[in-house]
Amino acid sequence: MGVSRVVPPLPRDMRETVLPGHAACHGCPITMALKVVGAALGKKVILVVPACCTSVVVGAWPGSGFNGSIIHVAFASAAAVASGVAEALARRGINDVHVVAWAGDGGTADIGMASLSGAAERNHNMIYIMYDNEAYMNTGIQRSSATPPGAWTTTTPLGKKEPKKDVARIMIAHGVPYVATASIGYPHDFYAKLKKASKIKGFKFIQLHAPCPTGWRFDPSLTVKIAKLAVETGLWILYEYENGKITLSGPSKPYIDKSKRKPMIEYFKLQGRFKGITEEDIKAIERYVDEAWEWIKKYM
Amino acid sequence: MGIQVLTGNYTVALAAKMARVEVVAAYPITPQTSIIEKLAEYIDKGELDATMIRVESEHSALAASFGAAMAGARVFTATSSHGLLYMHEWVHWVGRARIPVVMAIVTRAIAPPWNIWPDHSDFVDQRDAAWIMAMGMDNQEIFDLTLQAFKISEDPRVYLPVMIGLEGFILGHTAMPVDVPDQKLVDEWLGPRRQGFVIDGSEPLAHGNLAWPEDTEEMFMDIQDAMENAKKVIKEVDEDYGKVFGRKYGGLISCYRCEDAKYHVVTMGAWSGDAMEAIDYLREQGYPVGLLRIRFMRPFPDEDVYSVLNNSRGVIVFDRAISYGSMGTLYLDLVGNMLKHTRTLPYIRNIVAGIGGVNITYKDFFNLIKSTIDSLEKGEEPPVFHWYHRR
Numbered sequence: 001m002g003v004s005r006v007v008p009p010l011p012r013d014m015r016e017t018v019l020p021g022h023a024a025c026h027g028c029p030i031t032m033a034l035k036v037v038g039a040a041l042g043k044k045v046i047l048v049v050p051a052c053c054t055s056v057v058v059g060a061w062p063g064s065g066f067n068g069s070i071i072h073v074a075f076a077s078a079a080a081v082a083s084g085v086a087e088a089l090a091r092r093g094i095n096d097v098h099v100v101a102w103a104g105d106g107g108t109a110d111i112g113m114a115s116l117s118g119a120a121e122r123n124h125n126m127i128y129i130m131y132d133n134e135a136y137m138n139t140g141i142q143r144s145s146a147t148p149p150g151a152w153t154t155t156t157p158l159g160k161k162e163p164k165k166d167v168a169r170i171m172i173a174h175g176v177p178y179v180a181t182a183s184i185g186y187p188h189d190f191y192a193k194l195k196k197a198s199k200i201k202g203f204k205f206i207q208l209h210a211p212c213p214t215g216w217r218f219d220p221s222l223t224v225k226i227a228k229l230a231v232e233t234g235l236w237i238l239y240e241y242e243n244g245k246i247t248l249s250g251p252s253k254p255y256i257d258k259s260k261r262k263p264m265i266e267y268f269k270l271q272g273r274f275k276g277i278t279e280e281d282i283k284a285i286e287r288y289v290d291e292a293w294e295w296i297k298k299y300m
Numbered sequence: 301m302g303i304q305v306l307t308g309n310y311t312v313a314l315a316a317k318m319a320r321v322e323v324v325a326a327y328p329i330t331p332q333t334s335i336i337e338k339l340a341e342y343i344d345k346g347e348l349d350a351t352m353i354r355v356e357s358e359h360s361a362l363a364a365s366f367g368a369a370m371a372g373a374r375v376f377t378a379t380s381s382h383g384l385l386y387m388h389e390w391v392h393w394v395g396r397a398r399i400p401v402v403m404a405i406v407t408r409a410i411a412p413p414w415n416i417w418p419d420h421s422d423f424v425d426q427r428d429a430a431w432i433m434a435m436g437m438d439n440q441e442i443f444d445l446t447l448q449a450f451k452i453s454e455d456p457r458v459y460l461p462v463m464i465g466l467e468g469f470i471l472g473h474t475a476m477p478v479d480v481p482d483q484k485l486v487d488e489w490l491g492p493r494r495q496g497f498v499i500d501g502s503e504p505l506a507h508g509n510l511a512w513p514e515d516t517e518e519m520f521m522d523i524q525d526a527m528e529n530a531k532k533v534i535k536e537v538d539e540d541y542g543k544v545f546g547r548k549y550g551g552l553i554s555c556y557r558c559e560d561a562k563y564h565v566v567t568m569g570a571w572s573g574d575a576m577e578a579i580d581y582l583r584e585q586g587y588p589v590g591l592l593r594i595r596f597m598r599p600f601p602d603e604d605v606y607s608v609l610n611n612s613r614g615v616i617v618f619d620r621a622i623s624y625g626s627m628g629t630l631y632l633d634l635v636g637n638m639l640k641h642t643r644t645l646p647y648i649r650n651i652v653a654g655i656g657g658v659n660i661t662y663k664d665f666f667n668l669i670k671s672t673i674d675s676l677e678k679g680e681e682p683p684v685f686h687w688y689h690r691r
Contacts, residue, residue, distance in 0.1 A: 059510070061506075084364035084371070088368040
């Protein structure tokens, strides 16, 4: 009777991590992702959170909707503060606590880029998770450098013209021990990557694709479906980078064969933000996606 | 350890070392650079057991310091001028977080035009950021203040960060004899780090999340109370330091030849030495003048200033920074704080000078103080605001 499970459940009761009373929108990928973070890393986590939706999602003082420690910090500084926390913990001989910088695409790809690059270059022991909802959602859906071309935002009313900044690739160029992409549509894959990252010493970077119902203009019940479509159309590629080599992750493996990918329009048509997308935009995105796949194949 | 001849920058580095700082996060900027170079040397040579985070910007320097302090480490950083301005967001963040941190500011003018010389523009610009702010007069005082800063910052009645100002080049790059105490004595006096809370994963703790207006305001009112407490703590620490190390300065202010003075000069920072020299010459000529030196700009020493200046026949406040469109920053602070205690202010003049590193000597002080007193004695009041430019 009922729905049969295709995959085994994640090993912890995920309700322990994100507590009732948080302030997220319906269908928010942040709460889903934080549950996976809690499942993978346990309660001994210090999240360092710059200005972003999560600042609000965890709720107002004196409560906190995340069952772990959080240090809220100024916008550009997640990686810098986490550097300080990581070094102080190391000095104090505390080795069982995970320092996690948890920032959106604005706080990572734009204003936080310098501190991210600095922390990566210095190879501090932390996991940096960029939850990528492809715009400034907390301030009202403004374009970031991680917004894809063709997407409407309140500062690109006719659609963004420039390609999406590839932050994972930038982090690979830093030569850090571990870089991965993940998707909220594939929590087991994200979980496995967090587990692996937690065992590696040094700087780890995970870029998590996180569809936002409010900003992307879709029904809150569709978050996972849309996240999966991004992977199934080949638009978002799940991979890991370690020791100079890229490994394609399970959910993305079939789509190395272009003929297996779903048409991109399936992904676009569910989202209000792509209402104005043109044939020209789609061609540009296809070119961009092809290049991304070619680049990955080169390093596999 | 006895007397060592040290530049102001090396003095600061040595004091931070003797305070046994555990994490140093810093970025180089003139004229502060040799502080962090010296600290890097101490650490790499194994003379100081600390972790140095060589950050990519000043914004990150204080952010990383904050992170390390949150996780329980005694932290030090230093900056100057544009670095401090770039860091300004974090200056506020650390102050409002109530987390003990000590930072040295090697003061310097602000561009444009580019100017590497000293004034107080960068330092006074931080006055509303919930930091305790002190300025020293010479390298000995800078050494003592830096050690005291840790004690004050980590006092449970305070728990606020402290910045120590020293003028760029005038102190920063000038070598003077500094009496350096034994490490053992410093260890005993300073003790281990204390802080209000530690975020190290041992229990779930959230800091800095959204708070409703009334809650936020209460937290800010607590900062005002902590500043009030700090006045007592600073004096206690100064007294105690005097007992242990043989030097004390008078707490929030320091007075020179004030006892029988009828006129008063107010200064802050290194040029106070030149003003004192001028006062000696003026005294020789029969001018009954004394110097009140502001050691702590925050908390502002309102009672102390009032008690010295209330019956003065005339006061001159020398400012090395100006709030454009208004007057000298120290003057504005002083007059406002005097009004807390009296409705009848003496004549208080504001002379802005030495901006952008213009050299002000004891002769300039002598002439300015003398001419002001001469006018007042004749029953004339010179214009209250005067920007003295010595070309």
